[in-house]
Amino acid sequence: MKTRARLADVAAAAGVSTATVSRALSHPEVVGEETRARVMEAVQATGYRINAAARDLRQQRARSILVLAPNLANTFFSRIIAAIQEVAGAAGLTVQISDSRAEAARLATLGHDGRADGIILLDGSLDPEMVRGWPLPMVELCEWNPAYDLPGLAIDNEAAVALAVEHLADLGHRRILHVAGPQDNVLGTSRLTGFWQAVAARGVEGLEVAGDFTMRSGAQAARNWATMPDRPRAVFAASDECAFGFMSECAKMGIAVPGDVSVVGFDDVDFADRYIPALTTIHQPRARLGRRAAESLIAALTEGRPLPRKRELIEAHLVIRGSTSAAPR
Amino acid sequence: MKTRARLADVAAAAGVSTATVSRALSHPEVVGEETRARVMEAVQATGYRINAAARDLRQQRARSILVLAPNLANTFFSRIIAAIQEVAGAAGLTVQISDSRAEAARLATLGHDGRADGIILLDGSLDPEMVRGWPLPMVELCEWNPAYDLPGLAIDNEAAVALAVEHLADLGHRRILHVAGPQDNVLGTSRLTGFWQAVAARGVEGLEVAGDFTMRSGAQAARNWATMPDRPRAVFAASDECAFGFMSECAKMGIAVPGDVSVVGFDDVDFADRYIPALTTIHQPRARLGRRAAESLIAALTEGRPLPRKRELIEAHLVIRGSTSAAPR
DNA sequence: CAGGGCCATGTAATCGATTACAACAGGCGA
DNA sequence: TCGCCTGTTGTAATCGATTACATGGCCCTG
Known part of the structure; x- marks a missing residue:
């Protein structure tokens, strides 16, 4: 196996055009049954794997979301990020992470290079100008900053x-x-x-x-x-x-x-x-916060469902354990 | 600002060809000084941002590494991942994360869709067949699995x-x-x-x-x-x-x-x-482990420096604190 | 002054998919 | 039998960059 099989290789193997192969893979219902079978066989035979860069370029989407947090090592954020990844993965999206305290130029680029379709922001201290300049759907999570002027989710x-x-x-x-x-x-x-x-x-x-x-x-x-x-x-x-x-x-x-x-x-x-x-x-409820934020962002991306306009607050509750007791009288 | 500016728009604005703009941005030294200045001005004026998908497609690289861990929420991994992100970010690479316990088909795809240039594996329990099938440079970190047959880094x-x-x-x-x-x-x-x-x-x-x-x-x-x-x-x-x-x-x-x-x-x-x-x-030394793994993978990716063939062990040390004391006699 | 070399730039092919549009076959109703 | 519709497939443009190769100008040398 010298180089990776391309769509054209599959097409050749199946004796059809690249268009047909593409359709067989992404819109199977429009391709004749027999042809589809032949294509699938060719896919198996060639070990074809889609080239995401090519597809992303053509479709003008990245199938990826970006998560920005001020401290990736923090256990508070990691639980949230895990939940985001879970939801995104199930929806077929990849998750990119970056420390939001990285060098500003590098950070700004992340929102502009087209490698993410949307952003989840866990940091309220970014330059609002930069944030507003990102041409992507975004949601704020846990932290917020009115200057971003974004929908958000947090506990009260x-x-x-x-x-x-x-x-x-x-x-x-x-x-x-x-x-x-x-x-x-x-x-x-x-x-x-x-x-x-x-x-x-x-x-x-x-x-x-x-x-x-x-x-x-x-x-x-x-x-x-x-x-x-x-x-x-x-x-x-x-x-x-x-x-x-x-x-x-x-x-x-x-x-x-x-x-x-x-x-x-x-x-x-x-x-x-x-x-x-x-x-x-x-x-x-960190997992829930992460999940909900991811869900609403993904719904906006894939179904065009608009993001809420306002910040949403969810209730947190108190867990009483051993570190508190009645005041001495 | 209707659509994002493309390289061609910058070229038009600067009165040069797209090739010149591309060169001015990625190999400034081969472009005449005056031309370069004009290009930069046009870049400013148009608000041009590179389209990563197009560049990645052409260059056949993704400028991204993938980190697979069995539990992203775990504080043990998150510190490591933070270090990886730090190194990768400094090298201009993005970091994708995924829970390595995700559905197998989805996981397999991640190594094949060309969206990552290399992989850091923090999980020794993946299907070795799948891992060996990924056509990318990889390193194992902390955990390891002889069946992967990969270079790795861990404490002894x-x-x-x-x-x-x-x-x-x-x-x-x-x-x-x-x-x-x-x-x-x-x-x-x-x-x-x-x-x-x-x-x-x-x-x-x-x-x-x-x-x-x-x-x-x-x-x-x-x-x-x-x-x-x-x-x-x-x-x-x-x-x-x-x-x-x-x-x-x-x-x-x-x-x-x-x-x-x-x-x-x-x-x-x-x-x-x-x-x-x-x-x-x-x-x-979780930060150090993450950093070193990222550094060697990135060196392999960007400078073609080959990855070590064997697993490398680094020494861990004991930190004595209050939870241990002399045995009662 | 001819020829060689270098520098800066342009032309156009290329990466690998998706998709608008065209084309063609077969079925069916008038 | 003709024309239209439907269903399937092919042709080729397109996404937006990079880069091999061609070109033309200029300087230098013999």
Whole structure:
């Protein structure tokens, strides 16, 4: 087998034209039964495989979607991406991934070179000009940025935060510390906003310390918190990772969770359930988010069904585990 | 802006032929300085972006690599994939991902449709016939399968396991339990083999219980272990996740780690350092593995540098943290 | 000044499919 | 029997780039 068989080779083998072979493969119903059989046989015999580049060029589509996330290594994103890939694969589309923090020129190219038919954006911090310049259907997922002016899907972060605050308040906590996310990120800011709204609504005292979603920042927050004169006994971290960092640092300092301090996280990553103690947290249905985003984008691509115009919010729920307990009286 | 500008549009705008435009863009040095400037101006003016499908078709390459992993959601793989993407992106290649457990026909197509120039395989359980049939450069990473007959890169699992066993033995443990990985997986089997070799070499007693790398199986193993009449005080889990499962179940049963039992994991995932207690484990340099695999594949693709013929093993090391302590005397 | 070589550029073939349109055969109704 | 319709197949244009080869101008050398 020297070179790959082309459509023309199959046509020659079957004694028909390339048009017929093409039709036999993509629109079998318009080809005569006997001819079709002969073509299929020739396909087998030659080991023919379609050349995607040629088909894509002619059809002006790439049968591929691009997923942009700020950190591909993060377990939060990987679960979502897996779900996207699953849906896309089932629809016969490939998935390209790229770190959205890559060099800007390279990133811009990805949306312009025709190798993707649509984009799923997991990053709200891209240059809006660049994003709006991409001539493709796009959806935002989890994060969002009004300047993109795109349809999107996310959980209702503020409502979710309220669940966490309510839970702690229900346990009798009157003072709650929020280890915030980065304030250059919509998730960070909306969770912070939600926090202040929720404590105000519930009439409990709120406190705030800076963070950036990472375990390291959670640990740092714990060290700061530990030095507070009258430290709050309830902590709401802006992410699970942050909560893990906080709790692990507590353990180092000999502070018990939830005995000395109750901790709530956000995301419900896979490890939350198996942390010690198991982490009370907001569950983000990551697989579902990924699946739904992929489905609506793919429907837009393949059936021309228009994308929704607005951002859609789905409800997240609280999962109560061992890291929270009643406030000491 | 009705349709995207093509090379011909740029050529018209610059008053040159398409050949000149093409050359000005990809081989600037062969084009006259003044002409080049005029072309660049026309590119700006028309907003021209190359059509990748056309270029790929003509050049018979896709500028893309395909990464196949058995579970894209797994944090172990995602770190590796991120590194691959980073290297590939810097080299101007896109990265396609697919779950290698997808339907076989779809998977086979991925290697044949010409949309990838090379493949990085993170799964040793694929149909060897299919893998050998792919007419592309490939490398195996982390996992391997002799039937693929491919170059590969992985840590020396058996040597790594020996480090774990040595560490436990050095702490005075004479009886060590291995919570094994799945035996239909090379990593599972090679770690098990390594375990038996290491205990024999060190002259300590080994015990074995089945598992499959998951937290769930680790938890199950802990429950079994707890019922053993004379239970070993040292456990080596085939993966960090398994170790987390084991430890979390211990916590539920009121068994202290490392007080009552020392636990060693394998992989050093991001959370290992922040678990409670922090997990002693074998560090797999996942970013480095991903980077090196990507680099050698890309070198083969772009410079024609041949891939190594054999599998390459790199050393892993042990990270000692809080989950292990001296055996009680 | 003729001839050779080099440089810059243009012409046109090419990559491998899809698809608009043409052509042809056979069946059927008028 | 003629003309039309339907169903099947072929011819050739097309997608948008790259690149082998041809061309023409210019400079240099003998």
